[in-house]
Amino acid sequence: MKKFVGALVALLVLSGMGAYVIVQARSLGSNQGYAPDQPVAFSHKKHAGELEMDCQYCHFGADKGRHAGVPPTELCLNCHSKVKTNSPEIRKLQNAVDSGENIQWVKVNHFPDFAYFNHAQHVNVAGFDCQKCHGPVEEMEIYEQHESLNMGWCISCHRDNQIAPPEDHKSAAGGDCAKCHY
Amino acid sequence: MKKEFLIGVFDCDEKVLEATKKAVDKHFEIYDVYTPFPVHGLDSAMGIKRSFLPYVTFAAGAMGFLIAILFQIWTSAIDWPTIIGGKPFISFPAFVPITFEITVLLAAHTTVAAFLASNFLFPGKQAMILHPEQTCNKFIMAFDKTRINKEDVTNFLNNNGAISVEEKSADNNCFALIGKGE
Amino acid sequence: MSDLTNNDSCGTSCGCADSTPQTYWQDVENKVLDPAVLKAEFPEGEYEAMSSMKNRRSFLKIMGFSVSALPLTGCVKIPVKKALPYLNKQPDTIPGVANWYASTYKDMPILVKTREGRPIKVEGNALSQTTFGGANAQAQASVMSLYDSSRLREPKVASKSVEWEEFDSQLKQHLENSEGEVVLVTPAISSKSELAIIEKFSKKYQAKHIAYEPVSKSALYQANKITHGAYTGAEYNFENADVVVSLGADFLSTFGNGVANTKGYSKRRDAKTAKMSKHIQVEEVMSLTGSNADHRFTRSVADQHDILLGVLAGISSTTHNTKAENKDIVKIIVSELSKANGRSLVLAGENDVNVQVVVNKINTELGNYGRTISVRSTSFEKLENDNEFESFVNDLSEKTSTVIFVNTNPVYNYYNSEKLTAGLKKVKAVVSLTLSENETSNIAHYVAPINHTYESWSDTLVSKSELSITQPTIQPLYGTRMYVETLMSLMGDNTSFYDFMKSTYTGSTSWNKFLHDGVMQSASLSRVESPRSFNIANYIKNIDTKSSSNLTLSLYVKDGIGNGDFGDNPWIQEMPNPITKATWGNYFMVSPVWAKENSVKSGDILEAKIGGTTIKTVALVQPGTDKNTVGLAVGYGRTIAGKTAKGLGVNAYPFMSASNGSFTYNSSTIELKKTGKTGILAQTQTHHSMEGRDIVRExxxxxxxxxxxxxxxxxxxxxxxxxxxxxxxxxxxxxxxLSTCTGCSSCIVSCNAENNIPVVGKEEVNNRREMHWLRLDRYYKGDESNPEVVHMPMLCQHCDNAPCENVCPVMATLQSSDGLNQQVYNRCVGTRYCANNCPYKVRRFNWFNYDRGSETERMVLNPDISTRTRGIMEKCSxxxxxxxxxxxxxxxxxxxxxxxxxxxxxxxxxxxxxxxxxxxxxxxxxxxxxxxxxxxxxxxxxxxxxxxxxxxxxxxxx
Amino acid sequence: MSGAHVSKLRKPLVPEDKTYKEISHEILDTLEEKPSKSWLICFSISALVLTLGMLTIGYQIATGIGVWGLNKTIGWSWDITNFVFWVGIGHAGTLISAVLLIFRQHWRTAINRAAEAMTIFAVACAGLFPLIHAGRPWLLFWVFPYPNTRGDLWVNFRSPLLWDVFAISTYLTVSLVFWYMGLLPDLATVRDRTKSAFRKFVYGVLSFGWNGSNKTWHHFEVLCLVLAGLATPLVLSVHTIVSMDFATSVIPGWHTTIFPPYFVAGAIFSGFAMVLTLLIITRKVLNWENYITMGHIEAMCKVIVVTGMIVGLAYGTEFFIAWYSGNEYERYCFVNRATGPYWWAYWSMITCNVLSPQFFWSKKLRTNIPFVFVISIVVNIGMWFERFVIITTSLHRDFLPSSWAMYSPTWVEVVTFIGTFGLFFTLFFLFIRVLPGIAVAEVKSVYRFARENK
CATH class of the missing domain: 3.30.70 (Alpha-Beta Plaits)
Known part of the structure; x- marks a missing residue:
């Protein structure tokens, strides 16, 4: 009897360890929750949340092309040449434009270059909200990577949203490898 | 834990076989017979039941077969169907080799595991040795001293070809070798 | 730039032996990215896009940008990447969206695709009425030349680098103060505005303007002058020609505007859509054009003369005693031509005025002028004139004050280089305005870089009725300057050439339309010339029809490399020659008959004695070569050039000569002997027979x-x-x-550019490891001395039942829902099983990490395509x-x-x-x-x- | 144990009269003694060759497969040739122990241990090639279907290469446990004989506490039978699957239904040749003439003659079918093998594999040990050429002549291949030093075969 109990316990411990390894392995390389400090204390909560600015005012590439883009520094000054010009953070922007020394933002959402992602495809064609992938940006004081951005995450959405294209467009080809990898 | 044994030492497989048959006839309770090689007929003479191992093999093999075929169908046709070489999602002929291999793999390893487990063999186990040459050229018939009439058995052994009859106490603590012993 | 060194260290050096140094390339999953790609992939990068004509900033500033990829100290989970936005808003530039600009490459109106300010791809401009959207391999590859790191970066005076101001003032001072003649040597120019500036310059310094082309068509122009009164080229309309007879003219490739010719020619080659034309070619070595002919005859140049005169006699009142062996050919040609009066076209490739006059005479007799061929005069071109250049060389003396070579390299490609060099030594100042340092700039006192076409403005006459604009698509990469602006600056004119050029197009709508469309059609650009009378007998008598029993060297122009200008372009070097399938270098093209007689095999190194010179290079046994002719391509054997061209092949130009007022390419006698050694002949195809298999159907x-x-x-x-x-x-x-495919190989280079296909170098091509996704299979059929040729583009066939897919263990290749055979590079582990199991052998394996060139050179990469690292299979997608x-x-x-x-x-x-x-x-x-x-x-x-x-x-x- | 009676019909498997103790001593004393000089020399050479091989492989992995002589047309050559070659060699061991066990061929007992060890080492050498032949070997774990972050991207179960992965790993592990289970009683014998405390400890750990209990022996015999029963189809399946790498493809010369039996016969052929090579050396070096007898050698020679003729028949059948099929690509492929640029490989194969074993019809020749030794090596050379012919000459000229190409190996491939011999012999020499090279318990059990006790 003792033998059986021992064997059972050993089996349980082993499978527990296995499960742990699998769970850990599956999140390997994921950068979910990455929220680095940025050179300018920019708050998405303030701009997108409280001021209800449209995301695409700054990230104007999202609707048109592959990259959403970090806005040109000059764009910030559209407002900030008038608003809060005395804030030391804002002054960094003005200094950057004046000196030509650009602000080095820290990239948060990182996609490997073997995976092609096109913002326009998702924002314009599929009509997704930015929040679908980027999370509740309007609540983020410091912007963080909200989703794992690994392939499984992409695939699960592609499976759930076999995007029905307009009649004539035929195949959305939502699951093809060459949708992203080429 | 120490155990007291009475052993008969034989130097020939035929003699130990004869003696075993007679001992069984005389209803002496044989603890075990230790031989350097499998002596043909000794197991049946000792009245050992047919090994259960083939049943384990069959069960594990059947399990392996099922796991392999179902896993291949599930991954290729259900979880993520992909068109490969224009073949159907469930390409049975292509699944045969791996199904066969997994069947054999599981059957073989489970049988070995069952063999080791049922005989309580494991790396580092301290062997219970009653006679230093029992794995070389001596054939040892062992009796549990507590369960036999010592005199009868000693006589029996001496009369049936044993070259010597000894009393041995053996430590059957199987973990002694790897240092967990007393 | 700290990140750059970081990249260097993460790269792997590659062991494939080649003259080009191997550097690094990032892994497709390597997280430390190469900046050139980063720029494309993450275009928040600060480099300033050359998005509009007005908003251009120094591109060099871009080079100073920094994208850091530093690992976090301690817990290295993911490297920190910096995202740098543009400082200023860039109108018209959306990161990740390509902009297209109309421009011109040589005589081809093109569109240049730019991404974030980098030209990455060239395509033909479909609005053109000359090329109709066609662009040849050179145009496709030209974008690579733009980034060439061997380009000259700063002006030099007496081999010392100087600032532009210094250069201008010194040279200007010299021009103003020095007595004597000033000579300006340029290539043939057909740009209205450039010629206007040159004219001004000539006026100011009494400079003589000479156009020089090493591969000259001067005889044709002279002949047109004689027969039509205009020193100019003829324009051909192949679409109207029922019968095309060409004597050694490679009109689909190197003779005239190959793209325009191919467009017209191919319209009559598809039997379904039009009455098929008949093409007869007589030539001494197999050319691309010859390989497409319906009837091709291998004949020496002398025999071609014989045939030409025979044809003339057959259709006119002249007489000629045709050699017995050519009689049949003449008969066929004459009978075909007489069936197609006014709808035929006769061409000759030889740079000989007598031959060209006779050809013109034949075309006149056949009534072809005005239908399939026209001579139109225009003031907007300055064409090469061999006579002028000859006398320029002869007249070089202490009296010559200055010789300015603009984008020409006669010290390399003039046949009597020694004489030229000696003459130039007497000249007070030699100036070389050049893209990269070369043999001529090496002896020049003043050397200054010029812009690449894609950094320049110009307006080019691509046909006699069409202008095509050249507009910059990037700021000068290396601090260079358009040669016209250098000339302007030497005249003390500090305005921009752009302003000057724009001012000549009055009315803003026409300018904007021109800029937008890239082309402008106008009949008023030229005037049609009609035939004049002349005495044909004077020309006939000068044509030599005597066959020589000696081996004769015939210099020819190779597709792609051309006159050698493309020597430094790795894409072109690795593009297999459409006929020989050889890459990287030139070789003696010998006939199978001669090879058998002398037991020479392809790859043997032969020693040639031509005149007093001895050269050695490999032999290539080429079916369809005249048995007394040895072909050798010009454009190789550079001694001072970039890393790609330098030391590759042998220089054939010294074996040119001049006669009848024009350069001759096929008169030297050559003696060949075996050396017993073998060399590398990097061919992409070594078996030339279809083995009777059902591959090309005919x-x-x-x-x-x-x-x-x-x-x-x-x-x-x-x-x-x-x-x-x-x-x-x-x-x-x-x-x-297959009926219209000519085998020109433009598709190969286009595919290279579009898909970031690596260049592997001569050794690796010789190891049969070229990476081209698309190849052109060329098979011979029939008689070895004059085979029929087929070209077959072969690329991934995207099979529905793809054998490659079945065998990949990791599903790195599979079928897409829209029927494509997908290759997932990042999943590939590199078993090469798929390539083995591909019946078409179109899969390409990355045997090494291939060199992608310098950082600037890597800007040519298409940012939408990943670059494959070693160990990965790739193929047409x-x-x-x-x-x-x-x-x-x-x-x-x-x-x-x-x-x-x-x-x-x-x-x-x-x-x-x-x-x-x-x-x-x-x-x-x-x-x-x-x-x-x-x-x-x-x-x-x-x-x-x-x-x-x-x-x-x-x-x-x- | 004296005065054994000798049967008139059959020769005893152990010709000389011995006691069980003598048998133990003669076989196991090697493990106790200091290594002999000849062993040391052999081992050092093997280890050196192995080191060279490993360094070369390191160089290749660091630089790229380009250091091999492969090209766009010939994607496999020496690598897979060597793989199939070693897998083939790895067949005899299991075959001897499993098939002969089922058929109760007692003569196997003297050679099965070494043959099984050889199997495992050969399969290890074979397994090396699929690993290093990959462009990105560090990612080869992708061939296993494990749960992952890629949306659970699985593997392609239709790929013969994946079948190989499962077949080779099953074969290797099953052979390993089969071999090891057989070793247990002998390890126990070593443990109980040795005087050295260190050895006692090591062999004590290794022997799993085996004490010769007959309850265990009973299960053990059943286990051996079961494993033999499983290993027999397994060993046939492995080379069948390896042959499917080629047979399921479309390439002329590969796309051949005859391959599975042809490969299996070839594998047995080469495997027995290799066993012969090794045992002729071993019996000489370790003085085991009493256990590995002329009878063994003759028996193996006979197997070689039979399998060699099967292989010869396969060559003929292939040629006939290529002609009979009327398929021009197939026809060309086979004509090209015999007369094309690689004709020398083809005729080497025919000479070594079909002609050379015919000498074994003569009893005089097959009992001439040096001669047998030479032929055993010749057969292995021939079998290497067979794989080279199948792989390289089929690939180098397939459908489209435009892609036809030639192949020649680079020094890297040559050294890597030699290096696997280093691996093989290093392991083998280690094996005969530290493990019982002959199944002692089994030899004892058949000692009395054809010999009666008085």
């Missing part, structure tokens, strides 16, 4: 007219043991018309990025995807429109119509792999 025009299925009657009995997958939605397919882009554009416009909106790179670049791509599920698409054709077949049909690439039977008008 029929004659006659057979086709009787039965459109002629030659295509074999049909395999196929059956499926499995049910087929459903094929709805878009289903991509391709058709390749049917330009999946273009398919995706096309579908996305349609979806964004909420409109159905139009047929033809998606063009693969090879299709786009094809000057003969032989490649058609589209959705075969769309019944109205062009591809559906092609697939319904009787000529349609698939290669290796009996394997039942169900390829998506279809071929149309080759029809010959025999």
């Amino acid at each position: 029929a004659t025009y006659e057979e086709y007219m009787q039965n459109p299925k002629a030659g295509n009657t074999k049909k395999a009995k196929l059956f499926h043991i499995y049910p087929e997958h459903k094929k709805d939605g878009h289903q991509w397919a391709m058709a390749i018309n 049917m330009c999946i990025q273009r398919i995706q882009d096309g579908k996305l554009s349609a979806k964004r416009d909420r409109k159905p995807l139009k047929d033809g909106a998606i063009q693969t790179a090879c299709q786009q670049s094809c000057p003969s429109d032989a490649i058609i791509f589209g959705d075969k599920n769309d019944p109205n698409s062009k591809i559906s119509k092609y697939l319904a054709e009787e000529r349609k077949y698939v290669v290796l049909e009996d394997l039942n792999v169900q390829p998506r690439v279809n071929y149309l039977t080759k029809i010959r008008n025999k």
Whole structure:
């Protein structure tokens, strides 16, 4: 009897360890929750949340092309040449434009270059909200990577949203490898 | 834990076989017979039941077969169907080799595991040795001293070809070798 | 730039031996990215896009940008990447969206695709009425030359680098103060505005302007002067020609505007859509054009003369005693020509004024002028004149004050280089305005860099009735300056050439339209000249028809390399010659007969004695070569050049000569002997027979007219043991018309540029490891001394039942729902099983990390395509990025995807429109119509792999 | 144990009269003694060759497969040739122990241990090639279907290469446990004989506490039978699957239904040749003439003659079918093998594999040990050429002549291949030093075969 109990316990411990390894392995390389400090204390909560600015005012590439883009520094000054010009953070922007020394933002959402992602495809064609992938940006004081951005995450959405294209467009080809990898 | 044994030492497989048959006839309770090689007929003479191992093999093999075929169908046709070489999602002929291999793999390893487990063999186990040459050229018939009439058995052994009859106490603590012993 | 060193260290040095140094390339999953790609992938980078004409900033500033990829200290989970936005808003530039600019490359109106300010791809401008959207391999490859790191970066005076101001003032001072003649040597120029500036310059300094081309057509111009009164080239209209007779003129490639010629020619080569023309070629070495001829005859140059005179005699009142062995040829030509009066075209390739006059006479007699050929005069061109250059060399003396070489390299490519050099030594100052340092700049006192075409403004006459604009698509990469601006500056004019040029186009609408369209048609640009009378006998008597029993060296121009200008372009060097399939270098092209007699094999090193010179290089036994002729390509053997061209091959220019007032390329006698050594002849194809296999299907025009299925009657009995997958939605397919494909190889280079295909170098090509996704198979049939040739573009066939897919253990290659065979690079582990199991052998394996050149050179990479690292299989993707882009554009416009909106790179670049791509599920698409054709077949049909690439039977008008 | 009676019909498997103790001593004393000089020399050479091989492989992995002589047309050559060659060699061991066990061929007992060890080492050498032949070997774990972050991207179960992965790993592990289970009683014998405390400890750990209990022996015999029963189809399946790498493809010369039996016969052929080579050396070096007798050698020679003729028949059949099929690509492929640029490989194969074993019809020759030794090596050379012919000459000229190419190996491939011999012999020499090279318990059990006790 003792033998059986021992064997059972050993089996349980082993499978527990296995499960742990699998769970850990599956999140390997994921950068979910990455929220680095940025050179300018920019708050998405303030701009997108409280001021209800449209995301695409700054990230104007999202609707048109592959990259959403970090806005040109000059764009910030559209407002900030008038608003809060005395804030030391804002002054960094003005200094950057004046000196030509650009602000080095820290990239948060990182996609490997073997995976092609096109913002326009998702924002314009599929009509997704930015929040679908980027999370509740309007609540983020410091912007963080909200989703794992690994392939499984992409695939699960592609499976759930076999995007029905307009009649004539035929195949959305939502699951093809060459949708992203080429 | 120490155990007291009475052993008969034989130097020939035929003699130990004869003696075993007679001992069984005389209803002496044989603890075990230790031989350097499998002596043909000794197991049946000792009245050992047919090994259960083939049943384990069959069960594990059947399990392996099922796991392999179902896993291949599930991954290729259900979880993520992909068109490969224009073949159907469930390409049975292509699944045969791996199904066969997994069947054999599981059957073989489970049988070995069952063999080791049922005989309580494991790396580092301290062997219970009653006679230093029992794995070389001596054939040892062992009796549990507590369960036999010592005199009868000693006589029996001496009369049936044993070259010597000894009393041995053996430590059957199987973990002694790897240092967990007393 | 700290990140750059970081990249260096993460790269792996490659062991493949080649003259080009091997550097690094990032892994497709390497997280430390190479900046050149980062720029593209993450265009928040601060480099300033050359997005509009007005908003241009120094590109060099871009080079100072920094994208850091530093690992976090301690817990290294993911490297920190910096995202740098533009400082200023860049109108017209959306990161990740390409901008297209109309421009011109040589005589081809083109569109340049730029991404974030970097030109990455060239395509033909479909609005052009000259090239109709065609662009040849050179144009496709030119974008690589732009980034060439061997380009000259700063002006030099007496080998010392100086600032532009210093250079200008010193040279200006010299020009103003020095007595004597000033000579300006340029290539042939057909730009209105450039000529205007040169004229001003000439006026100011009494400079003499000479146009010089090492591969000259001066004799043709002279002949036109004699027969039509205008020193100019002829324009050919192949579309109207029922019969084309060419004596050694490689008109589809190197003779005249090859792209325009191919466009017209190919319209008459598709038996389905038009009455097929008949093409007769007589030549001494096999040319691309000859390989497409319906009747090709291998004849020496002297025999060609004989035939020419025989033909003239056959159609006019002159007499000629044709040699017995040429009589049949003359008979065929004359009978074909007389059937097609006014709808024929006779051309000769030789740079000999007598020959060209006779050709003009024949065309006049046949009434071809005005229908298939025209001579139009214009003041907007300055064409090469061999006579002028000859006398320039002869007249060089202490009296000459200054010689300015603009983008020319006569010290290398003039036949009597020694004499020229000696003469130039007497000259007070030699100036070389050049893209990169060369043999001429090496002896020049003043050396200054010029802009690449894609950094320049110009307006070029691409045909006699069409102007094409050249506009910059990037700021000068290396601090260079347009040569015209240098001339302006030397005149003390500090305005920009752009302003000058723009001012000549009055009315802002016409300028803007010109800028937008890139081309402008106007009949007023030239005047049609009519034939004049002349005494033909004077010219006939000078034509030598005596066959020589000695071996004669015939210099020829190789497709791609041209006169050698493209020597430093690795794409061009690695483009297999359409005929010989050899890359990287030149070789003695010898006939099989001669080779057998002298037991020479391809790859043997031969020693040649020509005049007093001895050279050594490898032999290539080329079917279709005259047995007394040895072919040798010009453009190699550079001694001072960039890393690619330097030391490659032998220089053939010294074996040119001048006679009758023009350069001659085929008069030297040559003695060849074996050295017993063998060399590298990096060929991409070494077996030239189809072995009687059913690969290219053929029929004659006659057979086709009787039965459109002629030659295509074999049909395999196929059956499926499995049910087929459903094929709805878009289903991509391709058709390749073997009748119109000329083998020009423009598609190969276009594919290279579009898909970031690495260049592997001579050694690796010789190891049979070239990476081209698209190759042109060339097979010979019949008589070795004059074989029939077929060209067959071979690329991934995107089989529905792809054998490659079955064997990949990790599913790195599989079928897409729209019928493409996808190769997932990042999943590939590199077993090469797929390549083995590919019946078409179109898969390419990255044996090493291939050199992608310097950092600047890597800017040519297409940012939408990953670059593959070693150990990965790759192959044609049917330009999946273009398919995706096309579908996305349609979806964004909420409109159905139009047929033809998606063009693969090879299709786009094809000057003969032989490649058609589209959705075969769309019944109205062009591809559906092609697939319904009787000529349609698939290669290796009996394997039942169900390829998506279809071929149309080759029809010959025999 | 004296005065054994000798049967008139059959020769005893152990010709000389011995006691069980003598048998133990003669076989196991090697493990106790200091290594002999000849062993040391052999081992050092093997280890050196192995080191060279490993360094070369390191160089290749660091630089890229390009250091091999492969090209766009010939994607496999020496690598897979060597793989199939070693897998083939790895067949005899299991075959001898499993098939002969089932058929109760007692003569196997003297050679099965070494043959099984050889199997495992050969399969290890074989397994090396699929690993290093990959362009990105560090990612080869992708061939296993494990749960992952890629949306659970699985593997392609239709790929013969994946079948190989499962077949080779099953074969290797099953052979390993089969071999090891057989070793247990002998390890126990070593443990109980040795005087050295260190050895006692090591062999004590290794022997799993085996004490010769007959309850265990009973299960053990059943286990051996079961494993033999499983290993027999397994061993046939492995080379069948290896042959499917080629047979399921479309390439002329590969796409051949005859391959599975042809490969299996070839594997047995080469495997027995290799066993012969090794045992002729071993019996000489370790003085085991009493256990590995002329009878063994003759028996193996006979197997070689039979399998060699099967292989010869396969060559003929292939040629006939290529002609009979009417398929021009197949026809060309086979004509090209015999007369094309690689004709020398083809005729080497025919000479070594079909002609050379015919000498074994003569009893005089097959009992001539040096001669047998030479032929055993010749057969292995021939079998290497067979794989080279199948792989390289089929690939180098397939469908489209435009892609036809030639192949020649680079020094890296040559050294890597030699290096695997280093691996093989290093392991083998280690094996005969530290493990019982002959199955002692089994020899004892058949000692009385054809010999009666008084």
